[in-house]
Amino acid sequence: MNILNNMEKILVVASNNKNKIREIKQILGDIFTPVSLSEAGITSDPEETGKTFLENAVIKAKAAAEASGKAAIADDSGLCVFALDGEPGVYSARYACKDGEHENASDEKNNEKLIRKMEGVADRRAVFRSAVAIVWPDGKTVTAEGECPGVITHTPRGSNGFGYDPYFLVEEYGKTFAELDGSVKNVISHRAHALAALKKKLTEL
Numbered sequence: 001m002n003i004l005n006n007m008e009k010i011l012v013v014a015s016n017n018k019n020k021i022r023e024i025k026q027i028l029g030d031i032f033t034p035v036s037l038s039e040a041g042i043t044s045d046p047e048e049t050g051k052t053f054l055e056n057a058v059i060k061a062k063a064a065a066e067a068s069g070k071a072a073i074a075d076d077s078g079l080c081v082f083a084l085d086g087e088p089g090v091y092s093a094r095y096a097c098k099d100g101e102h103e104n105a106s107d108e109k110n111n112e113k114l115i116r117k118m119e120g121v122a123d124r125r126a127v128f129r130s131a132v133a134i135v136w137p138d139g140k141t142v143t144a145e146g147e148c149p150g151v152i153t154h155t156p157r158g159s160n161g162f163g164y165d166p167y168f169l170v171e172e173y174g175k176t177f178a179e180l181d182g183s184v185k186n187v188i189s190h191r192a193h194a195l196a197a198l199k200k201k202l203t204e205l
Contacts, residue, residue: 009033011134012040014064014074019162024073026186027195031202034073042067053077053090053131054143061135069137077130077191079164081114081152083123088114092163107163114152114164124151128168128177130190132198142201146193150177161185 011032013021025034037043046063050056056076064072078092088095088110096109118124128150133143148170156166158178165177170188177185186192 008070010035010070012037012042012064012068012070012072014060014072020075020191023186023189023191024075024195026182027192028073028199031199037064040064040068040070048076048090050076051090053129054133054145056090057131057133058135058141058143061133061141065135065137071134071136073132073134075130075132075191075194077128077194079114079168080127080129081118082125082127083121084117087117111156111164111167114167115154118152124153126150126152126168128164128190130194132191132194134198134202142198142205144194144197144201146190146195146197148188148190148193 009032011034013024013034013036015021016037021034021036028034042064044063044067046059048056048059050059053076057074060074060076061072064074078089080086080089091098094105096105096113127147129145129147131143131145133141135141150168150170153167153169153176157176158166160180160182161178168177169175170177170180173180177189
């Protein structure tokens with residue numbers, strides 16, 4: 001039996017990040033009605049204590065499901081650079097705060113640290129990884145993961161996207177995530193692959 005035919009369509013997105021919510025709506029909006037944490041009236045913010053993207057995604061989705069009484073989805077994703085032993089990894093969103101370097105981890109500060117650590121590094125290979133999890137109030141959980149390979153540029157390119165997007169070049173297209181049209185990024189991105197895999201799992205349940 002297809003679980004999508006027997007479930008409430010409201011899906012709480014465990015985030016208030018407008019860019020992330022927009023991507024989830026564009027990819028899953030045909031089967032769900034995603035709402036943000038603020039739209040669901042949720043103010044709690046669980047500590048992301050997981051050592052992997054998947055662990056953090058489950059932590060966030062579970063907390064949102066318990067707070068709302070509805071199914072909730074969470075994504076945890078980040079950039080993993082080969083030459084930096086996988087950094088920023090799970091610290092991607094707060095990379096500039098790691099090791100007490102800054103109190104606030106803005107996109108600008110995170111990118112500054114990344115490019116500084118990549119100075120003189122010949123191997124620019126990197127991969128964006130994403131893990132997504134849907135958790136229902138009864139504890140049922142469905143997860144999926146996805147990734148997109150690329151290389152780190154020396155200078156920023158493009159004005160679309162957010163986070164590390166201006167420095168992440170997808171070689172197949174010769175463009176950074178920040179240069180790609182949203183309709184293309186939503187097909188090839190790490191989050192797109194993870195959400196597509198999640199949708200496939202849901203339709204097979």
